[in-house]
Amino acid sequence: MRDLLQRPGSVLDEWLEAQRRAGVARPDLIDESQQREESAQLLSLLGGALADTLPVFPDDPAWDELRTYLDRLAESRAVDGFSPTETARLMLTLKDVVFKALRDKVPQVPADAWADFDELTRLLDTLALYSSEVLQRSREAIIERQQQDMLELSTPVVQLWDGIVGVPLIGTLDSRRARLVMETLLDNLSETKSSVAIIDISGIPTVDALTAQYLTRTAAAVRLMGAECIVSGIRPQIARTIVDLGVTLDGLPTRATLAGALALAFERTGCTVEPSA
Amino acid sequence: MARVPILRIGDCLVVTVHADLDDGSAVTLRDDLAGRVAAISARGVLIDVSALDVVDSFVARMLGDVARTVSILDAETVISGLSPAVAMTLVEMGVTIPHTRTALDAQNGLRLLGIVMAPVRESVRCD
Numbered sequence: 001m002r003d004l005l006q007r008p009g010s011v012l013d014e015w016l017e018a019q020r021r022a023g024v025a026r027p028d029l030i031d032e033s034q035q036r037e038e039s040a041q042l043l044s045l046l047g048g049a050l051a052d053t054l055p056v057f058p059d060d061p062a063w064d065e066l067r068t069y070l071d072r073l074a075e076s077r078a079v080d081g082f083s084p085t086e087t088a089r090l091m092l093t094l095k096d097v098v099f100k101a102l103r104d105k106v107p108q109v110p111a112d113a114w115a116d117f118d119e120l121t122r123l124l125d126t127l128a129l130y131s132s133e134v135l136q137r138s139r140e141a142i143i144e145r146q147q148q149d150m151l152e153l154s155t156p157v158v159q160l161w162d163g164i165v166g167v168p169l170i171g172t173l174d175s176r177r178a179r180l181v182m183e184t185l186l187d188n189l190s191e192t193k194s195s196v197a198i199i200d201i202s203g204i205p206t207v208d209a210l211t212a213q214y215l216t217r218t219a220a221a222v223r224l225m226g227a228e229c230i231v232s233g234i235r236p237q238i239a240r241t242i243v244d245l246g247v248t249l250d251g252l253p254t255r256a257t258l259a260g261a262l263a264l265a266f267e268r269t270g271c272t273v274e275p276s277a
Numbered sequence: 278m279a280r281v282p283i284l285r286i287g288d289c290l291v292v293t294v295h296a297d298l299d300d301g302s303a304v305t306l307r308d309d310l311a312g313r314v315a316a317i318s319a320r321g322v323l324i325d326v327s328a329l330d331v332v333d334s335f336v337a338r339m340l341g342d343v344a345r346t347v348s349i350l351d352a353e354t355v356i357s358g359l360s361p362a363v364a365m366t367l368v369e370m371g372v373t374i375p376h377t378r379t380a381l382d383a384q385n386g387l388r389l390l391g392i393v394m395a396p397v398r399e400s401v402r403c404d
Contacts, residue, residue, distance in 0.1 A: 182365060183365065186361030186364055189361070190360065190361055194381075195381065217368050217369075221361075221364040221367070221368040222364075223379060224363075224367055224374075224379055225379065225381060226359070226381040226386070227381060
């Protein structure tokens with residue numbers, strides 16, 4: 001049987017036909033000529049690696065070339081939007097070709113036994129693929145949930161005083177997070193009727209033009225709601241970066257420390273803090 | 278076309294804008310307000326928009342126009358009750374409403390205009 005796969009030219013068309021039958025070919029995602037080229041490459045690599053003794057996949061160095069090609073193929077399938085099952089079926093459809101050759105070689109096996117065998121193999125393949133697909137899906141769901149949890153954990157809005165809320169930011173502020181911060185903060189402001197919001201950026205490693213833009217946008221939205229925004233926790237090197245980059249935080253009061261911002265917030269809300277003695 | 282009612286409180290005017298503010302009634306509102314401000318020499322105008330789920334650029338511009346008209350008549354405008362979603366949309370569209378101050382709700386807005394109501398809760402003392 002091996003010589004069959006070692007003469008790739010002879011089975012390519014048959015394999016492509018089997019792929020079409022199994023619904024592996026997705027003309028909406030990759031075109032026919034690419035499908036054909038990839039299949040031809042796979043066949044030739046597979047044929048090249050087959051020797052008299054079957055090397056163990058994937059450890060044997062004989063498979064190196066095919067493995068690298070498969071890695072790249074699977075990666076690009078993921079990018080193109082193929083499902084795990086569709087990707088796995090590509091190789092599985094090659095079984096159709098092999099079985100057909102086998103049937104031609106052993107004519108004494110009755111046709112209904114072949115059909116039975118064919119159907120069962122297909123069923124078992126489908127079951128295996130189905131379970132791996134479900135496994136993958138639930139794993140993805142777990143990852144997504146964890147990401148969501150992290151995102152929510154990373155943007156708390158805390159009540160510092162009556163009418164004063166604080167947002168301690170830690171880590172990098174990307175657009176998705178900036179939006180979530182804005183949403184959470186504005187919702188909180190309208191819920192608690194707070195008039196001052198302090199955004200503490202001590203935990204943000206660097207401030208670039210984009211981060212500054214997110215901050216000024218948030219401040220603009222906070223102002224529209226009728227509250228005021230103060231940015232605190234500006235470390236010396238961040239102050240320098242802001243100046244070096246020529247970034248402006250226009251109309252945004254800034255303070256070096258959270259304590260300074262709180263003092264300003266007290267001033268704005270008309271509170272005074274005095275020592276008890 | 279629905280007319281937006283204009284209420285007088287002291288020397289200020291109060292308007293609550295409803296969800297179905299169409300372009301026509303927005304224009305009427307601007308003209309009515311200008312007339313009333315001039316008639317009573319009003320000191321301030323409070324526009325409460327808490328009922329609006331959506332503020333498009335036209336309504337935002339109309340609010341800005343109202344504020345400008347009012348400020349020419351020597352009165353100030355306070356907009357209260359912009360919802361978080363509306364505030365975010367306006368910022369994302371880059372729309373600003375010039376000549377206005379904003380307040381969280383109508384009560385705070387009236388306070389900004391110098392109309393002090395009986396306190397709802399004890400003011401906070403930090404001692």
